[in-house]
Amino acid sequence: MDKKITLIITGQLRLKENQKIKEKINYHIDKLNPTNTILFLWDYEYQQYQNEIDKLNLQTIIGNSNLPIITEDIIRDMTNALNKQPDTKIPFLYENCDRLFFSKVLKQIYQIQYIYQNIKTNSDIYIKTRYDNVYLNDFEINTLIKDFYNENKPIISTPFGGDYANIGLGDLLTITNKKANKIYQSFYDTYIQELSNNKCPMNAELFLRYIFKNLNHADIYRFHFIMTTERHKDNNVIYHADRNIYQQYGFQKLGEIIGKDNLYLPDFLIV
Numbered sequence: 001m002d003k004k005i006t007l008i009i010t011g012q013l014r015l016k017e018n019q020k021i022k023e024k025i026n027y028h029i030d031k032l033n034p035t036n037t038i039l040f041l042w043d044y045e046y047q048q049y050q051n052e053i054d055k056l057n058l059q060t061i062i063g064n065s066n067l068p069i070i071t072e073d074i075i076r077d078m079t080n081a082l083n084k085q086p087d088t089k090i091p092f093l094y095e096n097c098d099r100l101f102f103s104k105v106l107k108q109i110y111q112i113q114y115i116y117q118n119i120k121t122n123s124d125i126y127i128k129t130r131y132d133n134v135y136l137n138d139f140e141i142n143t144l145i146k147d148f149y150n151e152n153k154p155i156i157s158t159p160f161g162g163d164y165a166n167i168g169l170g171d172l173l174t175i176t177n178k179k180a181n182k183i184y185q186s187f188y189d190t191y192i193q194e195l196s197n198n199k200c201p202m203n204a205e206l207f208l209r210y211i212f213k214n215l216n217h218a219d220i221y222r223f224h225f226i227m228t229t230e231r232h233k234d235n236n237v238i239y240h241a242d243r244n245i246y247q248q249y250g251f252q253k254l255g256e257i258i259g260k261d262n263l264y265l266p267d268f269l270i271v
Contacts, residue, residue: 003123003124003125004035004122004123004124004125005032005033005034005035005036005123005124005125005126005127005141006034006035006036006037006038006119006121006123006125006126006127007028007029007032007034007036007037007038007127007129008037008038008040008115008119008126008127008128008129009025009028009037009038009039009040009129009130009131010040010111010112010115010128010129010130010131011040011130011131011132012042012045012131012132013041013045013049013131014131014132014230016230020052021049021052021053021056022052022055022056024131025037025039025056025058025131028129028131028133031135031139032127032129032139032141033139033141034127035123036058036059036121036123037058037059038058038059038060038061038115038119038121039053039056039058039059039060039061040060040061040063040111040115041053041060041061041062041063042062042063042065043062043063043064043065044065046060046062059119059120059121061114061115061118061119063111063114063115067110068106068107068110068188070099070102070103070106073196074102074106074192074195075099075102077192077195077196077198078102078105078106078195078202079097080195080198081195081198081200081201081202082097082202084201105202105203105204106188108204109187109188109191109204109207110188112128112184112187112188113184113185113186113187113188113189114188115128115184116181116184116185116187117185119181123178124177124178125175125176125177126175126176126177126181127141127173127174127175128173128174128175128176129172129173130172130173130229132229132230132231133172133173133227133228133229133230134227134228134229134230134233135225135226135227136226136227136228136238137224137225137226139225140257151177151178151179152179153179153217153218153219154176154177154179154180154182154183154212154216154218154219155176155177155179155180155218155219155220155221156169156174156175156176156180156212156218156219156220156221157174157175157176157220157221157222157223157258158170158171158172158173158174158175158220158222158223158240159172159173159222159223159224159225159226159227159240160222160223160224160225160240160241161238161239161240161241162239162240163205163209164203164205164206165206167206167209167263167265167266168203168205168206168208168209168265169205169206169208169209169212169213169220169261170205170239170240171204171205171208172227172228172229172239172240173225173227173240174208180212180218183211183212183216183218187211190211190215191207191211194207194210194211194215201265206265209263209264209265210265213263213264213265214264214265219260220260220261220262220263221254221258221259221260221261222251222258222259222260222261223257223258223259224256224257224258225240226238226240226241227239227240228240251263
């Protein structure tokens with residue numbers, strides 16, 4: 001039986017010069033071949049492009065760009081988490097952290113929860129991608145989902161590579177079943193709670209592994225799908241490609257294009 005697939009396109013539009021919104025969205029639909037498609041837009045982008053977007057006749061989730069509200073307590077908790085985060089490989093990323101930086105991280109995590117709380121379609125599988133993603137090989141969705149999507153436990157799949165500090169979980173594109181969607185529906189609330197309890201990392205990709213694997217013991221599958229973002233492609237940076245690093249983490253190869261990722265985020269209690 002064919003699975004019903006919902007595609008969710010998130011992030012910022014980032015249209016190129018003279019590019020039409022329909023053209024950008026159809027690129028993802030053509031590549032990922034969903035049953036239906038949902039768009040997320042921040043309110044200021046929707047206001048700017050409303051006429052074009054409404055003509056597409058797709059469910060559109062509008063995010064309030066003034067949310068979430070960042071408090072001094074949240075900044076304190078994020079700073080504490082950041083100071084204990086396993087960033088030994090790329091410490092330069094956080095040399096100039098400020099309130100704006102923390103706000104961007106919060107928006108990224110808040111956006112995910114808001115989207116999954118407002119999905120109106122009932123599908124078997126949900127693919128979340130970004131407007132600025134670029135796909136560099138074919139996407140074999142039926143091969144990927146054949147045996148791994150059921151209602152008994154949460155399952156999330158992402159392409160090989162792109163893992164923050166080699167222990168996060170790359171989030172440019174994720175595929176989830178219904179049970180995993182319930183985790184996304186409380187994504188931001190769980191993040192704030194775990195931060196206040198000094199238990200989770202500040203970085204979004206580290207938190208993605210933490211919430212799915214450490215907290216919910218989800219099955220994580222990785223698949224071969226070479227992709228990056230438009231900006232990084234222009235700089236010859238490919239995010240999702242490397243399959244070799246997982247061997248040291250008890251990675252279980254299930255086939256040429258897919259395997260099971262058994263890594264839990266290492267403990268890093270904040271003291």
